[in-house]
Amino acid sequence: MGSLRFLRYNWSYVTPLELKHRSVGLGTGSTATGHAHFTLNGRKFRIxxxxxxxxxxxxxxxxxxxxxxxxxxxxxxxxxxxxxxxxxxxxxxxxxxxxxxxxxxxxxxxxxxxxxxxxxxxxxxxxxxxxxxxxxxxxxxxxxxxxxxxxxxxxxxxxxxxxxxxxxxxxxxxxxxxxxxxxxxxxxxxxxxxxxxxxxxxxxxxxxxxxxxxxxxxxxxxxxxxxxxxxxxxxxxxxxxxxxxxxxxxxxxxxxxxxxxxxxxxxxxxxxxxxxxxxxxxxxxxxxxxxxxxxxxxxxxxxxxxxxxxxxxxxxxxxxxxxxxxxxxxxxxxxxxxxxxxxxxxxxxxSISGIPLPPLPDPTPKSVYADVSLSHYLPLWEVLQYLHEPIKLSIPVSMENLPINNGSGQSFGFILYETPICSGGRLHAHAADVAQVFVNDTIIGFLNENSRNVDIPTFTGCQLLRILVENQGRLVFTSRIQHEQKGLTDSVSLNKVTLKGYTIYSLDMKMDFFDRLRSATWRPITGSYEGPAFYRGTLRAGPSPKDTFVSLPDWNYGFVFINGRNLGRYWSIGPQRTLYLPGVWLRPEDNEIIVFEKMMNGLFIQFTDEPKL
CATH class of the missing domain: 3.20.20.80 (Glycosidases)
Known part of the structure; x- marks a missing residue:
């Protein structure tokens, strides 16, 4: 162990071509004045x-x-x-x-x-x-x-x-x-x-x-x-x-x-x-x-x-x-x-390198593409059949504890819980990070860490309660890192009575999901739709696609997918206003663009050659 420690503190500077012929690594030393420095093969080296x-x-x-x-x-x-x-x-x-x-x-x-x-x-x-x-x-x-x-x-x-x-x-x-x-x-x-x-x-x-x-x-x-x-x-x-x-x-x-x-x-x-x-x-x-x-x-x-x-x-x-x-x-x-x-x-x-620096690589070219009108859509409820088979459980479990992926649960994305209810009243649930609550396909309210109750209006017969929960990102720097489970993390009650019997869908929106979604019968858009839905259009990039930035000025909250690749989240609250779209992810000519919007759609998306952050 001692020799390893010694070697670890003995470097010297060589070029990559010399690496095959050297055997001494990075270490430390000091000058005649006593100031410490790194060495690489016996020579002073600064990182x-x-x-x-x-x-x-x-x-x-x-x-x-x-x-x-x-x-x-x-x-x-x-x-x-x-x-x-x-x-x-x-x-x-x-x-x-x-x-x-x-x-x-x-x-x-x-x-x-x-x-x-x-x-x-x-x-x-x-x-x-x-x-x-x-x-x-x-x-x-x-x-x-x-x-x-x-x-x-x-x-x-x-x-x-x-x-x-x-x-x-x-x-x-x-x-x-x-x-x-x-x-x-x-x-x-x-x-x-x-x-x-x-x-x-x-x-x-x-x-x-x-x-x-x-x-x-x-x-x-x-x-x-x-x-x-x-x-x-x-x-x-x-x-x-x-x-x-x-x-x-x-x-x-x-x-x-x-x-x-x-x-x-x-x-x-x-x-x-x-x-x-x-x-x-x-x-x-x-x-x-x-x-x-x-x-x-x-x-x-x-x-x-x-x-x-x-x-x-x-x-x-x-x-x-x-x-x-x-x-x-x-x-x-x-x-x-x-x-x-x-x-x-x-x-x-x-100024201190001692040798001329390499020439600057050329800047990466950008393009401003024509606006894309998203002409077709699918409400989330019509998409469920294209997901993997849902899980049926007596009580809700968190995203991580969903019995899928060979016991590894779900890492990212959304999770949907469905259970029948036969009356309105006070719904109580703990959702992380944010949830939309629906009766059938009508939105009733929202749940998050600080808001755990939603009042459901009275209705006749039995209806389907749906709770769509999004993982917006687990905490990165916290002493409570053990407690970052997402989804519904406890039992759900209606009028203080625990609800049981759930159908649970995993919506991690991976590439294979979009492969299956292409076989769906998409609806033509005739106006605005309130609620979570997928919207589809075509980006025509021409013969030589280039980098660009996606702008969604009249959309609310969601994610953008290009040829099945997830570019990431957009949100009208800002500060970020554009999404980076690498040209290397575009195909010559036609590219499928799908937007998953949680709230209410806009009519088109735009492109710019400069980011708005």
Whole structure:
């Protein structure tokens, strides 16, 4: 173990072509004046990193974004690894397509970038449940992010599959990966003193030999620190507290700011898109360089929360869903375009690189397509026959506990509960996150975390009660992460009498669902329809499709699907007003566009070549 620790603190700078002939990795050293620094093969080395999340960027654009990182003067790319996307179903792993981690790392290597991997298991990253898979919530007694038996057994199975994919990518194996992060920001959670040593050892015993890091908010590094790893911090601007906290913790080690927050994320209902002053970023980076501080720009390129991957936060004790765009006011925009920050950082980093920076890749062209009229629709109730077989249960269960997907439940999307009722009155239910309540197909009211009662008008005979619940994103940074079950999470009562006998439909809206939906008989639209429904039209992209942004100015709330791909959520409350549509996801000529609107439809959708965030 001692030799591994020693090797982990001995790097030196080489080009990717030399990797096959070298065997010593990243480490630390000090100058004659006693100042600590990183070394790579015995030579002084500074980490100039930028975060790009492969799972938030279309695979076809990985190369473009990495080339732009290199051309800006950065030498390292970092990325989180989202457990919840790689293992949506327990025991079934997906590292294909946009989740091909190894291909992303190898592409970075070819371009000439070093790589830092941040495998979690918890990553935060404003992604649903902080990157933990939702099926962990099935056991209400399990304590996530601790050494609780059920949790670490799940982590071990995941690492048994993940680490063999990462290990050959290490510097010592001839790859570009020079460091791994142990968990993420654990100092702010701090529920189990044995947890961080367990995760560190889990990586070591599976063959990870490179530098290990912890990453914490300033003021929490001591609680998140584990012996055998280098402590790093996450901050927005320079502070004397950084060197003081880290030196007290680990002596004279190099300082790495693992997350220099270039911008920030947005949530639905915010007054405006967050923007960080470019001059502040310029000053901060200049200070870091002056004092020999290595840093990782979070985010260099944010990308998009496609589909249902977004998480949620508490803002002033109110639940807030994070928007679809993960633009983050980053160095590159959501669509990979250059910003003022990019050119300022390129100038700073270019001035100290010692060699000319690579030429700038061409900007990605955009297009403004003709408005699309959505001429046909299907009410949700007519779509149920195209879903998988419903589940029949005596009592409602949460989304995670629905007995589907080989026992893994449902991770994302919507869930519909139906049960007969024979009278009106006071309905009581706990729905997370938000529910629409219907009698047959007539909307009666809404339920959410703070509103658990709906009054149902009197009627004759027996009718069908329907409760459509949406998961708007599980909390990402909270001590109550154990309690993020979605759907109906308790019994439902009418006039204080518990209702029983449910038909439950899973609406996760995956690609195969839209394949089946194409055989449906769609209704022509004659006006507005109130209630959840699917609307279909055709986007004619021409022979050479290009990137664009979708605008739905007179729609209320829902999701947009292009050729079955989920672009993400739109919501009239803003601040986000457009959805990014990558041109690489469009086919030449005709493209199917489907909008799932929860409330009431508009008549058409528009396209623009500029985002409105």
């Amino acid at each position: 100039f990193g930028g975060s790009i999340h492969y799972f938030r960027v279309p695979r076809e654009y990985w190369r473009d974004r990495l080339l732009k990182l290199k051309a800006c003067g950065f030498n390292t790319v970092s990325t989180y690894i989202p457990w919840n996307l790689h293992e949506q179903k327990r025991g079934k792993f997906d590292f294909s397509g946009n989740l091909d981690l190894e291909a992303f790392v190898r592409m970075a290597e070819v371009i000439g970038l070093w790589v830092i991997l941040r495998p979690g298991p918890y990553i935060c990253g404003e992604i649903d449940l902080g990157g933990l898979p939702s099926w962990l919530l099935q056991d209400s007694k399990s304590r996530m992010r601790t050494t609780d038996k059920g949790f670490v057994e799940a982590v071990d199975r995941y690492f048994d599959h993940l680490v063999p994919r990462m290990a050959p990518l290490q510097y010592h194996q001839g790859g570009p990966v020079i460091a791994f992060q142990v968990e993420n920001e654990y100092g702010a959670y701090d529920k189990d003193k044995h947890y961080m040593p367990y995760i560190l050892e889990a990586l070591l015993k599976r063959g990870i030999v490179e530098l290990l890091l912890t990453s914490d908010l300033l003021g929490h590094a001591t609680k998140g620190y584990v012996k055998g790893a280098l402590a790093t911090v996450n901050i927005r601007k320079p502070s004397r507290k950084v060197s003081k906290e880290l030196s007290q913790l680990q002596g004279n080690k190099p300082i790495l700011v693992m997350e220099l927050w270039i911008g920030w994320y947005d949530y639905w209902g915010a007054e405006k898109h967050f923007v960080r002053n470019t001059r502040d970023v310029e000053h901060t980076v200049a200070e870091f360089i002056k004092y020999n501080i290595s840093f990782n720009a979070y985010m260099f390129h944010g990308g998009t929360n496609f589909g249902f991957m977004n998480g949620a936060i508490f803002k002033s004790d109110v639940y807030r869903s994070i928007v679809t765009s993960y633009d983050y006011d980053a160095v590159l925009t959501e669509a990979g375009d250059y910003t003022e920050k990019y050119f300022i950082l390129r100038k700073i980093l270019g």
